[in-house]
Amino acid sequence: MNKTLLANIDDPRSADLDFYEQNGGYESLRKALPMDPGVIIENVKNANLRGRGGAGFPTGMKWTFASGDPKFPKYLVCNADEGEPGTFKDRPILEKNPHILIEGMAISAHALKSDYGYIYLRGEYPDARVILEQAIDQAYEKKYLGDNVMGSGKKFHLSVHVGAGAYICGEETALIESLEGKKGQPRLKPPFPVSVGAWGLPTIVNNVETLSNLPLLIRIGPEQYAAIGSPECPGPKLYSVSGHVERPGVLELPMGTSLKEIIYEHCGGIKGGKTLKAVIPGGISTPVLPHDKIDCPMDFVNMPKHGSMLGSGAVIVMDESVCMVKVCLRAIKFFEHESCGKCTPCKDGTGWLRRILARIEQGEGHKDDIDLLVSIAGNIAGKTFCPLGDGTASVVQNFVKHFRAEFESHITGRGCPF
Numbered sequence: 001m002n003k004t005l006l007a008n009i010d011d012p013r014s015a016d017l018d019f020y021e022q023n024g025g026y027e028s029l030r031k032a033l034p035m036d037p038g039v040i041i042e043n044v045k046n047a048n049l050r051g052r053g054g055a056g057f058p059t060g061m062k063w064t065f066a067s068g069d070p071k072f073p074k075y076l077v078c079n080a081d082e083g084e085p086g087t088f089k090d091r092p093i094l095e096k097n098p099h100i101l102i103e104g105m106a107i108s109a110h111a112l113k114s115d116y117g118y119i120y121l122r123g124e125y126p127d128a129r130v131i132l133e134q135a136i137d138q139a140y141e142k143k144y145l146g147d148n149v150m151g152s153g154k155k156f157h158l159s160v161h162v163g164a165g166a167y168i169c170g171e172e173t174a175l176i177e178s179l180e181g182k183k184g185q186p187r188l189k190p191p192f193p194v195s196v197g198a199w200g201l202p203t204i205v206n207n208v209e210t211l212s213n214l215p216l217l218i219r220i221g222p223e224q225y226a227a228i229g230s231p232e233c234p235g236p237k238l239y240s241v242s243g244h245v246e247r248p249g250v251l252e253l254p255m256g257t258s259l260k261e262i263i264y265e266h267c268g269g270i271k272g273g274k275t276l277k278a279v280i281p282g283g284i285s286t287p288v289l290p291h292d293k294i295d296c297p298m299d300f301v302n303m304p305k306h307g308s309m310l311g312s313g314a315v316i317v318m319d320e321s322v323c324m325v326k327v328c329l330r331a332i333k334f335f336e337h338e339s340c341g342k343c344t345p346c347k348d349g350t351g352w353l354r355r356i357l358a359r360i361e362q363g364e365g366h367k368d369d370i371d372l373l374v375s376i377a378g379n380i381a382g383k384t385f386c387p388l389g390d391g392t393a394s395v396v397q398n399f400v401k402h403f404r405a406e407f408e409s410h411i412t413g414r415g416c417p418f
Contacts, residue, residue: 004216004236005209006252009096015131017138020099026144028215032107033152040111040218041067047222050233053079053170053207054283054311056300062204066194067112069202076109076117077198077205079175083122083167084283085334086314089238089250090208094121094128097212098135102158104214106144109156112204117158120175123165132160167338171386172205174340185340186386209238230256232301239298243317244271256297263294263317274319278402282311284331285391287398288324307398323418324403325410328395329357335392346389349380353396360407363415370407374400 013019020026032040045060066074078101082090093101105117121129136158139145147155166184168174173187176198197203213235217225226234237255239262242248246268253266259281263269270276276291281298287308289296296306303310318327336350353376356369373396381393400407409417 003252005100005212005238006092006097006250009092014096015098015135017099017135017142020097024219025099025215026103026142026150028218029103029106029110029144030150032110032218033150033154035110037067037111037113040107043222044111044214044217047217047225048232048234049210049213049217049225050300051207052209052213052237052312054084056233056310059206059210062194062206063108063112065192066202066204069195071195071201072113073116074112074114074202074204075198076105076112076114077172077175077179077203078105078117078119078208078211079170079172079205080119080121080125080128080208081163081170081175082125082208083165083170083338084285084312084314085331086242086280086283086316087240087312088242089240089313091125091128092238092250093208093212094125095131098132099139100212100215101132101208102135102139102144104211105158106139106149106156107214107218108204108206108211110149110154114204115155115157117156118179119158119160120169120179121160121162123163129160129162136160166340167334168340168386168388171388174386175205176203183340185342188385229254230297230299230302232256233299237298237313239313239315241267241315241317243315244274244276244319244322245269245317246271256299256302259289259294259296259298259315262298262315267317270317270319272319274321276317277320277322278318278324280314280316280318281308283314284316284334285387285394286311287394288402290402321418323361323416324399324406325357325361325416326418328399329354329361331395332357332392335388335395339388343384343389345380345383346392349376349389350392352376353392357396360410361416363410363413365407365411367411369411370400370404 008014041063049059050056169178169184174184178184193203228234233255239251279289300310332354336354339346341347377393377396380389
């Protein structure tokens, strides 16, 4: 598959507008502007574009809900708060190919009749902020943004809003609260942001990668787009691969490429010829898979059938030397630290899990601790405002499910065997 999202990023000029235009940049926007907004939304639905942020919600359906709301103005927000451990797929777009995102947002804004857009950027990406703001300035100069986009009479203004390093602001309602200048905590839903979002108005929140798919989709049409990769979840997909592989990095592959192929073909196998032990396939909050469960298509529909989720497509590979109890503990420490404190099961439950895991890892665990972990996780799952609690519970439940013997050996052996 020819690269689109990561096209030409090895060229030092890749972030520059002139270079982007020379390679067909903004031609999709030129094509989209005369189109009826409803036709663009139907194209997105027919292409079956799913959100690339983690949930995989059908983008066209979200857009339909927002466009049908009579309130104006409508806001378009790009979620660039890439905080999930193991995830770094959006960063190459932000730093190396920013105009594909800007063009995608301009197309989306026309479809949604949105006059104002924001890129909510992760605070830990200072270089991306500089690059994005330069690219936005260039787009304004060429009239790809502004009061009269490409002479069409359509208005779209775009700016960057930088977060302050809170993982929870990757959740769309917490992001909106932060954008409004409030504490970044999730809202109770419904109402959903598509009808009551930023400043009480319809707001569409889409991921960087999702919006960056729009120029390709408009250029080749929904039928050709739907023919790429998995029939259930078509299109190109970015996979960020880290851990014990020979060639880690960000890969652009057809959606539905198997996890086994990603690890052993595209990333060169396990580093140093060691044995694979486990893989977290979609970022730290997705269920871990043991070594014999990786022959599965990496898309939103098929991964749940194999016991995990695609999430953001962040593949964390672990070899035989890794202690699963320690990995689980590190994950729960992260969730405890990043809990916003709004709901008790998450605020208190993550701390309880961390303390129990710490004593198991330190050789001070009790025989009932493993069942206690599972019980606490079960009392967190489904009882929190946002998916952070569910992610926390899933980590514990699945590490115990697949590696219970390792937890038991820490307790019976009074310490970590690794």
